[in-house]
Structures are given as C-alpha cells and as structure tokens.
Amino acid sequence: MIPEIGHFALILALCVATIQGTLPLLGAASGNASLMAVAKPAARGQFLLVLIAFCCLGAAFAVNDFSVLYVAANANSKLPLHYRLAAIWGAHEGSLLLWTFILCLWMVAVTLFSRHLPEAMRARILGVMGLVSFGFLLFMLTVSNPFLRLIPAAPDGRDLNPLLQDPGMVIHPPMLYMGYVGFSVAFAFAIAALLGGNLDAAWARWSRPWTTVAWCFLTVGIAMGSGWAYYELGWGGWWFWDPVENASFMPWLAGTALIHSLAVTDKRGGFKVWTVLLAILAFSLSLLGTFLVRSGVLTSVHAFATDPKRGLFILAFLAVVIGGSLLLYAWRAPRVGLGGGFDPVSRESMLLANNVLLVVAMGSVLLGTLYPLFLDALGLGKISVGPPYFDTVFVPLMTPAIFLMGLGPIAQWKKADLPALAVRLRWAFGVSFGTAVLLPFVLGKWTPLLSLGLLLALWVVTTAVVNVRERVTHLTGDSLMTKLAAVPRAYWGMQLAHCGIAVLIVGVTMVKGFEVEQDVRMNIGDTTTIGGYTFKFDSIQDLMGPNYTAARGTFHVTKNGGDVTTLYPEKRFYMVQNQTMTEAAIDSGLVRDLYVSLGEPLQGGAWSVRLYHKPFIDWIWGGCLIMAIGGVLAISDRRYRLGWRREQAAAA
Amino acid sequence: MKRVRVLLFMCAVIAPTGVWADEAKPLGENPQVEARLKTLAVELRCLVCQNQTLADSSAPLAEDLRREVREMIAKNMTDQEIIEFLVARYGDFVLYRPPWRLTTTLLWLGPFLLLLVGGTVLVVTLRRRQKTLPETVLSEEEHRRAERLLSKGNT
Numbered sequence: 001m002i003p004e005i006g007h008f009a010l011i012l013a014l015c016v017a018t019i020q021g022t023l024p025l026l027g028a029a030s031g032n033a034s035l036m037a038v039a040k041p042a043a044r045g046q047f048l049l050v051l052i053a054f055c056c057l058g059a060a061f062a063v064n065d066f067s068v069l070y071v072a073a074n075a076n077s078k079l080p081l082h083y084r085l086a087a088i089w090g091a092h093e094g095s096l097l098l099w100t101f102i103l104c105l106w107m108v109a110v111t112l113f114s115r116h117l118p119e120a121m122r123a124r125i126l127g128v129m130g131l132v133s134f135g136f137l138l139f140m141l142t143v144s145n146p147f148l149r150l151i152p153a154a155p156d157g158r159d160l161n162p163l164l165q166d167p168g169m170v171i172h173p174p175m176l177y178m179g180y181v182g183f184s185v186a187f188a189f190a191i192a193a194l195l196g197g198n199l200d201a202a203w204a205r206w207s208r209p210w211t212t213v214a215w216c217f218l219t220v221g222i223a224m225g226s227g228w229a230y231y232e233l234g235w236g237g238w239w240f241w242d243p244v245e246n247a248s249f250m251p252w253l254a255g256t257a258l259i260h261s262l263a264v265t266d267k268r269g270g271f272k273v274w275t276v277l278l279a280i281l282a283f284s285l286s287l288l289g290t291f292l293v294r295s296g297v298l299t300s301v302h303a304f305a306t307d308p309k310r311g312l313f314i315l316a317f318l319a320v321v322i323g324g325s326l327l328l329y330a331w332r333a334p335r336v337g338l339g340g341g342f343d344p345v346s347r348e349s350m351l352l353a354n355n356v357l358l359v360v361a362m363g364s365v366l367l368g369t370l371y372p373l374f375l376d377a378l379g380l381g382k383i384s385v386g387p388p389y390f391d392t393v394f395v396p397l398m399t400p401a402i403f404l405m406g407l408g409p410i411a412q413w414k415k416a417d418l419p420a421l422a423v424r425l426r427w428a429f430g431v432s433f434g435t436a437v438l439l440p441f442v443l444g445k446w447t448p449l450l451s452l453g454l455l456l457a458l459w460v461v462t463t464a465v466v467n468v469r470e471r472v473t474h475l476t477g478d479s480l481m482t483k484l485a486a487v488p489r490a491y492w493g494m495q496l497a498h499c500g501i502a503v504l505i506v507g508v509t510m511v512k513g514f515e516v517e518q519d520v521r522m523n524i525g526d527t528t529t530i531g532g533y534t535f536k537f538d539s540i541q542d543l544m545g546p547n548y549t550a551a552r553g554t555f556h557v558t559k560n561g562g563d564v565t566t567l568y569p570e571k572r573f574y575m576v577q578n579q580t581m582t583e584a585a586i587d588s589g590l591v592r593d594l595y596v597s598l599g600e601p602l603q604g605g606a607w608s609v610r611l612y613h614k615p616f617i618d619w620i621w622g623g624c625l626i627m628a629i630g631g632v633l634a635i636s637d638r639r640y641r642l643g644w645r646r647e648q649a650a651a652a
Numbered sequence: 653m654k655r656v657r658v659l660l661f662m663c664a665v666i667a668p669t670g671v672w673a674d675e676a677k678p679l680g681e682n683p684q685v686e687a688r689l690k691t692l693a694v695e696l697r698c699l700v701c702q703n704q705t706l707a708d709s710s711a712p713l714a715e716d717l718r719r720e721v722r723e724m725i726a727k728n729m730t731d732q733e734i735i736e737f738l739v740a741r742y743g744d745f746v747l748y749r750p751p752w753r754l755t756t757t758l759l760w761l762g763p764f765l766l767l768l769v770g771g772t773v774l775v776v777t778l779r780r781r782q783k784t785l786p787e788t789v790l791s792e793e794e795h796r797r798a799e800r801l802l803s804k805g806n807t
Binding site: 202233234237240242243341342344349352356357359364367368375380381382384385386387388389392393517518519520522523525526527528529582599600608609 | 703
C-alpha cells in the first residue's frame with residue numbers, strides 16, 4: 001500500500017509540475033497576474049507530493065518491504081537502519097528521487113526568499129524549475145520507477161553495495177546534490193532573465209547568493225566524496241580523476257567561474273552575456289554529471305548502478321534542456337547590452353582571463369572524461385584516460401589562474417596600473433618566491449613541482465595580506481577594530497575562500513612531495529618504521545558485524561618510544577554481496593595522517609600490510625571547508641541581510 | 653637462578669617492545685626493483701578493477717601482473733620494453749597515459765585548442781571593449797533605484 005501511495009504522489013507531482021511549468025510562464029509572457037500567481041502554490045504543492053513519495057520509499061526501506069524491486073535490490077534485513085535509509089539513494093531510481101526532492105526543496109526556498117523579486121521574474125523562475133522537475137518526474141515514472149513491485153516478493157534483499165555502507169553515504173550524496181541542483185536556481189534566474197529580456201545588475205544581485213550557496217554545498221560535497229574515497233577504498237588516494245569525480249568537478253569549475261562573473265555583473269554591469277552562458281553551462285554540467293554517474297555509461301569506482309536502457313531518454317532530456325536554453329540564449333543574448341567598459345589591464349580583464357582558464361580547464365576535464373566513451377562507441381578501440389593525462393593538462397592551466405587569483409583582488413576596476421601593481425606586490429612576490437625556492441631544501445627534498453606548489457600557495461596568502469592591509473589603512477576609523485569591522489563580510493569571505501585554495505594547494509603539494517608508502521609482510525609482533533613512526537602489529541582477531549565478518553588488526557604506534565595511538569584496520573567480508581572490503585585505520589593530525597590498511601593473509605599467520613605516512617593531507621579537505629566557510633561569510637554580508645530584513649518587514 | 657629470571661623478566665618489561673620484535677620485511681625483496689615497479693605501476697591500469705592503478709589494486713590479477721613486471725625488471729628490460737610488452741598483450745587500455753596515436757590526437761591537442769580559442773575570444777573581447785567604452789551604464793531610473801537602495805542600506 002505505502003509504495004502505491006508514493007507512486008501516486010509522484011504521478012500527482014508530475015501533474016502539478018506540468019501546471020507549474022506552463023501557466024506561470026504563459027502568465028509572465030502575457031502579463032496575466034492570476035496565472036503568474038499559480039507558481040508559488042504549485043511549487044509548494046509539488047514539494048509536499050515529492051516529500052510524500054520520498055517518505056514512502058524511506059518507509060519501504062525501513063520496514064524491509066522486499067516486494068518493492070528497488071528495496072530488494074539495494075537492502076537486506078540485516079543492514080542497519082541508517083544504511084537502509086541511505087540506500088534510498090544507493091542506486092539509480094532513488095538517486096533521481098533524491099534529485100527531484102532536492103529540486104523541490106530549492107523551489108520552496110525560492111518561494112520563501114523571493115518577495116523582493118518582481119512577480120513576473122518569480123513566476124518565470126519557478127516555471128523553469130517546474131519544467132526541469134517535469135523532466136525528472138517523467139523520467140522516473142516512465143523508465144526509472146523506484147516503486148515498482150516485485151511479485152512474488154523476495155525473501156530477503158540483495159543488500160547495499162558494501163562500498164556504500166559507510167557514514168559517508170548518509171551525508172555525501174545529499175550534499176553533492178544540494179550543490180548540483182542548487183545551480184538549477186542560477187539557471188532558472190538566467191533563463192527567466194533571457195525570457196523577460198531584463199538582464200540588469202539587479203538580476204545578478206538576486207542570483208548571486210543562490211549561486212554561492214549552491215557552490216558551497218558542492219564544494220563540501222566534493223571534499224566529502226574525496227575524503228570518503230580516501231578512507232574507504234584502502235589505497236590512500238584522495239583524488240583519482242575518476243569519471244565520477246570529474247562529473248562533480250566540472251560543475252564546480254563552471255560554478256566557480258560563474259560566481260566570479262556574477263560579481264562583475266553585479267558590481268560593474270559587465271559580462272552579462274557571459275554570465276548567462278556560465279549559468280546555463282553550470283547547470284547543464286550538473287545534469288550531465290547526474291546522468292553520467294547514474295546511467296551506467298561509465299564503469300568506474302563509483303558507478304554502482306548500470307542500466308544503459310535509459311540512455312535514450314537521458315540523451316533526449318539533455319538535448320532539450322541544454323539545446324533549448326542555448327537556442328534561447330542565441331536568440332536573446334545579442335540584445336543584452338555590453339555593460340561598463342574596461343581597460344585590457346583591469347580587475348575585469350583579469351577576472352575574465354581567469355574565467356577563460358577555468359572554462360578551458362573544465363573543457364579539458366570534459367574531453368578527458370568523454371573521450372574514451374566516444375572512442376569506444378565509435379569502435380576505435382578502448383583507451384584509459386587517467387591521472388597522468390589530467391595532471392599534465394591541469395597544472396599548466398591552473399598555474400596562471402592562481403597567479404591571477406592573487407593579482408585580481410588588488411587591481412582596480414576599470415583600469416589598473418601595471419607598474420604600480422608591481423610595486424605594491426613586490427614584497428608579496430619576493431617573500432613567496434624566496435620561501436618557495438628555499439623551503440623544500442629545509443624540508444629535505446627539492447623538486448620543481450614542490451617549489452611551484454608552495455609558490456602558488458604563498459602567493460595567494462601574501463597577496464591577500466597585502467590586500468587586507470591596504471584596504472584597512474585606506475579606511476577612516478579610530479582604532480584597528482572599528483576599521484576592521486567596517487570592511488564588509490563579503491570581502492572577508494572572498495579572502496577566506498582564496499586562502500582556502502592556498503591551504504588546499506599546500507596539502508596537495510606536501511602529500512605528493514613527501515608521502516611515504518610501505519608494503520610489508522608482518523607477523524604478529526613485527527614492527528615497521530615510516531616517517532619516524534614505529535608501527536607494531538600487536539594482534540589480529542575475528543569479529544562479527546551485523547552483515548559481515550571481519551578480521552581486525554591492532555597496531556600500536558610509537559614515536560621515539562612514546563605512545564602515539566593504536567589503530568584498528570579491518571578486513572571485512574560481506575556475506576550477502578560476497579565481497580571483501582578493506583577498512584583502513586587512520587590517525588589524522590594537523591601535519592600528518594598515519595594510515596594502515598590490511599592486505600591479504602599470507603603463509604605462516606602473516607599479513608600483507610600497507611602503511612602510509614601522509615603529511616598535510618587533511619589540509620586538502622580543510623582548504624575546501626575554508627572555501628565553503630568563505631562562501632557562507634560572503635552571503636551573510638550586510639547587503640543580503642538588509643534585503644532579508646526588509647522582506648520580513650514587508651511580510652509582517 | 654631466580655635472580656637471573658627476575659632480571660630477564662625486568663628487561664622484558666622495561667625494554668622498549670621494538671627491541672624484541674622483528675623488523676617487518678618489505679613485500680618486494682629488492683628496493684630498487686620496487687621503486688621502478690612503483691613508477692611504472694602508477695601509470696598502468698588494473699584490468700579487473702573498475703578504475704584503479706596497478707600500484708593501488710589488491711586484486712589477485714594485479715598481484716600476478718606486478719610479479720610479472722618485477723620479473724621483467726629483474727631481466728633488465730627497459731621501461732619502454734615492459735610497456736610495449738603489456739600493450740601488446742592488453743592493448744592501450746592498460747595505459748593511464750594514452751599514447752599518441754591518430755585516434756588520440758584530439759585528446760592531447762584538445763586542451764591547447766580550447767586555450768587558443770579561449771585566448772582569442774578574450775583578446776577580441778578586450779579589444780572591442782576598449783574601443784566602445786560606453787560610459788552611461790546605468791539608466792536614470794536605475795541610478796535612482798541604486799540611490800534609494802544605498803540610502804536604505806545606511807540606516
């Protein structure tokens with residue numbers, strides 16, 4: 001009964017989405033206020049319906065209803081409840097439901113925080129989001145229904161892929177989807193503006209906080225995915241340029257370009273056409289990413305669901321959304337004005353150059369991700385495009401981008417003076433260059449990449465310091481504190497996010513330069529020393545988990561005779577899926593991680609053991625977190641809070 | 653005799669455990685061979701895994717292949733020869749760095765073409781912008797609205 005309620009709710013949601021995607025748009029085109037007024041209740045109604053469907057699927061998982069095909073395929077009666085609930089998005093059908101649910105969440109957010117928008121604009125935004133939602137609901141109901149029955153019911157489920165039985169599964173996909181789907185708001189704003197023909201600075205101002213929030217979610221989501229891969233896959237990697245990782249990274253690159261382009265549109269009125277294109281691009285890549293991962297086109301570490309039958313619908317949907325919006329763009333964009341002029345050397349030009357680099361980087365990732373698929377599809381042979389390719393392409397593109405990242409915020413709008421810039425930044429450059437050349441020697445190893453990484457990180461930080469110092473000294477105020485308080489939060493947010501990049505670069509550089517890996521054969525009582533830490537293999541014992549059996553090792557770690565920690569890596573065997581999993585044990589620290597993973601049992605009671613000493617690896621995720629905090633700080637800026645307060649006052 | 657036993661016991665307790673335990677042996681015997689294996693294996697694909705390098709994989713087939721590569725290194729084959737041998741057996745699929753062929757030309761040139769196009773568009777845009785520096789960006793109405801917003805913001 002419950003699955004049927006869910007199914008029915010989805011059908012109703014499709015009907016509501018049809019109304020939401022048509023009437024408000026017609027109303028906005030003809031100036032009919034009553035048609036436009038349909039948008040808000042339709043969006044909220046649709047949210048309720050999809051919420052019901054979502055809860056119904058959750059309930060089916062909670063009560064182990066193995067007469068539902070999707071539940072039987074992705075859960076098991078022995079699977080703990082929190083993983084059964086996370087199994088909602090464990091495969092294709094449920095992921096799409098999560099996607100649609102989050103889209104509805106964003107729609108409701110738009111209805112709540114859009115009182116200051118003109119009626120026609122809001123109607124168009126919600127109308128466009130309704131159309132996107134229509135596509136997803138139709139897809140689910142025709143070829144990807146999570147509520148299909150399995151008759152006769154299975155006695156027990158096939159269980160969730162053991163790789164996914166991890167706390168990361170509970171939180172990573174919702175976070176990532178919040179980011180992906182969040183770009184639909186920026187997309188809807190852009191399409192609405194194209195339809196209405198009013199691409200002005202106000203449009204950019206409205207769309208900015210939405211884009212930033214989505215970007216923050218995506219940043220955290222990607223970082224969590226990377227951290228999850230790091231401890232779950234057992235080989236200590238944190239980024240593999242896997243197609244699935246790339247699928248989330250491409251919208252991030254486009255989204256990053258979009259935030260910066262929006263800033264220019266907001267502040268200077270420029271780049272409008274470009275900003276609109278980026279908004280379309282960011283969302284298109286989110287769609288592409290969702291489908292790449294969930295359609296089974298890719299076979300990779302993360303591609304758990306495989307069903308190529310749905311490919312046709314997906315291709316058609318992508319063609320309609322992307323092709324349609326690009327057509328609209330080609331038709332409408334030429335009418336949009338150019339905005340303020342600027343000199344070839346100015347903050348605008350640097351931001352534009354950086355945008356170009358980000359988009360080229362994004363294009364290269366796209367090329368590398370899709371190329372093997374195309375070759376394979378055309379029967380031209382199978383190739384692998386992996387980290388060596390992406391590293392080769394990415395580093396030369398990001399180096400100038402990060403150099404400009406330090407320069408841009410210091411340069412004046414409209415026209416900057418290069419010699420003066422050089423004078424202002426001579427210390428920043430001197431200090432970062434000198435340190436970057438010398439520091440690796442102090443650390444005991446010099447390579448060009450090590451030096452380059454440190455140079456870029458230091459450059460970002462030192463230019464930020466120069467920038468803050470200049471900004472504060474130019475302010476009038478009695479004390480330093482009042483001066484600092486006068487600086488808007490958006491500015492601090494930007495500087496913080498940029499410093500987050502620096503932290504990330506330090507992490508990547510240090511771990512690539514100095515990590516130590518050791519594959520050893522260890523008997524009980526044996527020791528190994530890496531990076532100054534001595535690992536002693538104390539014991540191994542068998543344990544029973546809820547749906548697995550495990551061998552758990554105990555490793556005692558000491559440094560110079562002093563205790564550091566005890567680590568318990570596991571080798572698990574999941575009975576239902578008949579799969580062996582490595583659960584690495586990690587001791588995290590500010591300047592290093594210690595990582596132990598159990599390999600295979602060898603003859604004579606010994607085990608093959610993999611040990612890593614990874615300096616500064618947590619800086620990689622720390623940097624992402626700092627970036628996201630920077631984003632949050634930026635949207636908590638006074639101008640947005642004032643707008644929000646005015647809305648509250650208007651509503652009261 | 654008893655004293656000696658006590659002494660021995662004391663030693664066992666007091667002495668750092670490391671002294672008594674054996675130093676674990678690396679899986680590969682020759683560190684130089686291992687180092688070369690590592691540099692080769694990070695660019696090779698484990699053929700039975702979804703997407704993992706030969707260095708990272710713990711699949712039995714990867715284990716076998718690593719052993720074969722070790723043997724080839726021991727036979728003094730160059731990296732080039734080893735890679736040629738693997739490609740002959742498994743095809744280009746085994747290489748994470750796609751080799752330069754007719755079919756991969758676009759893959760390798762693509763990013764540079766993109767950069768070229770992006771750079772050209774950038775230069776053209778900047779030139780055009782410089783020529784047409786329209787100063788009146790905001791309309792009168794927009795100016796007034798901005799004023800209004802600003803004055804509200806200051807209260």
